[in-house]
Amino acid sequence: MSDNEHDVEHDAHSGTQTTGHTWDGIKELDTPLPRWWLWIFYATCAWAVVYWVLMPAWPALPGLAGETDHTRGLRDHSERANVAAAVEELQAQRASGFAALEGASIDQIENDPQLLGFVRAAGESAFGDNCATCHGAGAQGFVGYPNLNDDVWLWGGSYDEIRTTIRFGIRAEHPDTHFSQMPSFGRDELLSRSEIADVADYVLSLSGHEASAEALENGETIYQAQCASCHMPDGTGDRLQGAPNLTDRDWLYGGERSQVIDVIYRGPYGVMPAWEGRLDDATIDALAAYVYLLGGGEAETATNGPTGR
């Protein structure tokens, strides 16, 4: 390796052997590796061998390592198996909470601090995974997606009714799903543009907005003919058909005149999937209780109409 023909020489100052390399008169010392470093290096080499024996390590030709494509190691370690075990352990931990939830009435849930805490935690987690995409992380809703905190319920706000809605969905692909359809009055040319504007004025007037007497009179006539069968003659809606109350201050698709006109023109068709089959019953129970306890849940005896607590 040496560039020149010198014999092995030692540096006068440090006593260390030189490599024989010289650059512009500067000689390179052949300083040995520190012992501690070397021993650690040897130890890591030895450890690597131990690791190969114990843990999955080497890619192997098909058939050489059983059913897998790598050596399995004596410990037969598998992160997939570990995750599966951890999930199982987690489910076992939650099992007692879900068992207590099964068959419990909403009053029992509310009056049992431990169960209440469990439902709020389990429900919040399931809500975040499955519902928050449409209803928002705080269940505050968006235009077209109901706010679940308030006391407005299209298909009923009791614990049982909420559970039914989650289970079967709304206009979903399930035989028991909630179903109704508002006609597209404008698109299907059932009403003219001016008629739609008059109906919108009338509907808005039910919650205090003002419009010309002529428009109101005209709008009411059309309303009673076209809308009252679902939204009821007085505008308070019908939960059996998921028809919203038009006299309150809540507007699922917005309360501006243009927004109301748009709804009448096209006739909305909001869909919520059926969660039965996707989520187990215990999770649906927890979700229903969580939504109920957001503050707007209604007692079982509640009949139609806004009866928020």
Place this chain on the structure above:
Amino acid sequence: MSEQQKHAMAAPGIRQSKAEAVNAADTRELYKKREQIYPKLAHGKFRSLKWLVMAVTLGIYYLVPFLRWDRGPDAPDQAVLVDFAGRRFYFFFIEIWPQEVYYITGLLILAALALFLATALFGRVWCGYACPQTVWTDLFIWVERLFEGDRNARMRLDKAKWSFNKAWRKLGKHTVWLLIALATGGAWILYFHDAYDTLANFFTGQAEPSSYLFAGVLTFTTYTLAGTMREQVCTYMCPWPRIQAAMTDREALNVTYRFDRGEPRGAHKKSESWEGRGDCIDCKQCVAVCPMGVDIREGSQLECIQCALCIDACDDIMKKVGRPTGLITYETDDNVDRFERGEKPRYRFFRARTMVYAVAFVLVAAVMLAGLVTRTTLELNSQRDRNPNYVILSDGSVRNGYTLKVVNKANEPRIMDLAVEGDPSIQVRVLGAPEEDPMRLDIDADRTRDFVLYLTLPADAIEGPREELRFRVTDRTTGESATTPTMIITGAGE
């Protein structure tokens, strides 16, 4: 025998020790192999004082976990307990929650100030008498002496070839060291779980893994620090020797060699006059007894922990040669200079430095005491839901959600009444509260409980975008109450 004959005589009947200061300044090197130090046993008032301090401090450490203190049925009855699992610290009548960790901070500040004050007054008394490193090292040297004899015997034994005699002495010493170390590590974990249970579980293998881990670690550190590393810990690992140089001054009492009296030193022959020479006969007993391997006659130095054993050794010799004791003594640097000038010593314990430390100590202690005396057993925190910020109901009223955290530090369950102050038109709903008693809050003994609240402001009472409110919780029996400010957001004007 020939070795003995080589001994120089320091004075009639007093051989000069061959002890050399391991940590002498003129032989100090940057990279130096450790030299074993063989401290000789000293006798005298400071040695006795150190035995006493050792007995008291070790007694406190080993026995305190077994003291009991009745706190009622729901709380542990161990007088001093750091309960990590239950998140409590118990100290006799004091119970501290994690959020009150500032009491611990305060205690550490007090300890630091006390250390500064003691150093300004008496030098490194902490290092010399009370530091665990000193106490356990002293104990380990005592064991060593028990098996291997005093300084000279130990040196001979270490030089001797391996024999049965050497083997059993070494084995015995290390066994007893390990037992003491195990007792030390074992006692540590007793401060963190019930002492009696842990002791029983420890030996049946049922204690928690962390107990074994910490007992093991502390057994190891006790054995190595007190048994094998000793003075290396003080000299190289501990920051205090560096800091203490700033804490002490020329008016602090330090273990000092009175060079005004001692020099010029030299062997004293029979019938030689003491006139014109120093009292130091250079017998080197002060070096022989020093556990730190320093020569105190070189003046104050970093390695010296001021254990005062050289005072005992020197006083012994001074009595034998008929000179006054106190050649090595607790003295201030200024006074040694005064002695040299033939002046009288002056002691100023009240000086700016000590007064600042003392006043700071009293202030911190007073603040902590005030905090402890006025400590309440009821605390209240509230958090308003931010998502959604507010909910408008179908009739136009506005609802906000809250989490109210009620902390009951009393050792009994309590029943509280909730009130919302600030707007009488607010409607309150507590999730889970009984219908017939909707404002009742139940909290278990020594617990924190979260309540979910909904406040609703009717549409006709909405006056602005927000309203300031206050939660008040009142104990039904004692009337003790706590409040926390909050608000309701209406969204009006958005």
